[in-house]
Amino acid sequence: LFITTGEENLLAILKRRWWKYMILGIIDIEANYLVVKAYQYTTLTSVQLLDCFVIPVVILLSWFFLLVRYKAVHFIGIVVCILGMGCMAGADVLVGRQQGAGENKLIGDLLVLGGATLYGISNVCEEYIVRNLSRVEFLGMIGLFGSFFSGIQLAIMEHKELLKVPWDWQIGLLYVGFSACMFGLYSFMPVVIKKTSATAVNLSLLTADLYSLFCGLFLFHYKFSGLYLLSFFTILVGLVLYSSTSTYVAQDPRVYKQFRNPSGPVVDLPATSQLEPSVTYTSLGQETEEEPHVRVA
Template structure:
């Protein structure tokens, strides 16, 4: 029976609109990663980390029926981002204003596309199994990714030394593990819950940035980060309601208490 259901799912994916959505989502996810990685060429790690936290309110707007508390949380997140941009974009900054703003726009654009990809993924998992989805997304993502890499960065790839190749291999391994686990997290929670959980990586990034690069974080980074966290905390305290394709509601209370 399970085999028949899996075969039916695969047939539906290959012959229906679901396949087109998976292909589209592979492109969206690829470009989200491309924008975020490219943004590191123009803005600092700490700025990009905070800008990427906008993925959460983006995901909330796309996938849920939100309440007053959600609006307040989004406002706090936006205030934190605006405060970050205003404070960092100063003449004393090593990066020029235009370069910094370009990096921030790329990071926010990547956050938006990443939220969109997670929301579409949550929708698709109502129709296909996690393994089928992972297989198809990986196949199309690999094709598009290799094509785009050679089209835009062939010169850099051919001049890559062994040390950079090693870092790239570890990065690819980390991405592989991450994308293998994401569908299961979304399947049992939601796209917003996933992005909230990923906020912990921002803290690790900031700590690693200070240790590896011997950098001192300015006080206003922590002010911006506190505003963002304050907004996001409201999402933990306020239940969200999402709707699947059949119009049935799914309620999530994102907190440390178990559902009753």
């Protein structure tokens, strides 16, 4: 962004939208912080189940703000994926894999719900940005403001815990590995969201806990249960169902009213004008004619 010229230059972007990216950066930081913090208060199973709350959040926000419309098969696929997560949580209970103190479960559960809600907001905003602006702009701005505010939060809230860490090369290597994984996640996620959707990405991420579990079977000798495999394939079936049919975007009815007035004069709009999605179309009531739809692969 520094070397880009014109409207996509860093300074030009900051001049027009700095406060929006500042808010988005804070939302993304707190989403990660709340979910990680919840592990201190509640159990692993609770985090896994309540973290699924991000899916209805993304669906609702996509429906109202991105105007995405779903079919029955999409909701069936979503329900199947969530059932797969429930199966995995049940397997954790049966094998006794209840990690976490669980001493203040209500606080921990509320933290997970808050983090999942912020995740949903962040993902929907990310989908809008990468589809209408650019993923380079998103990554640059989220990295700029995210690094700034996470550094401030670390200095204020976690500096004592950071000083207690017994630093050695092994712990340092773990931090480097974690940072590399997060770098890869944030780098590739905009690409996948642009080609699919925020909802599809979050459904796919339900398998992340299972991948970590499979690694734990070899590294930490976790107990195995056949329900884990059942959970994995159930989530895959849900993903196949969800991806079997394309969603579509319902354009704002006010947009079509500008073009569908046969008795009025034809107005040539500038080619550079963009018609942004709006939620206020719901107050216009049902149209008498069928609205045209734009298909999304």
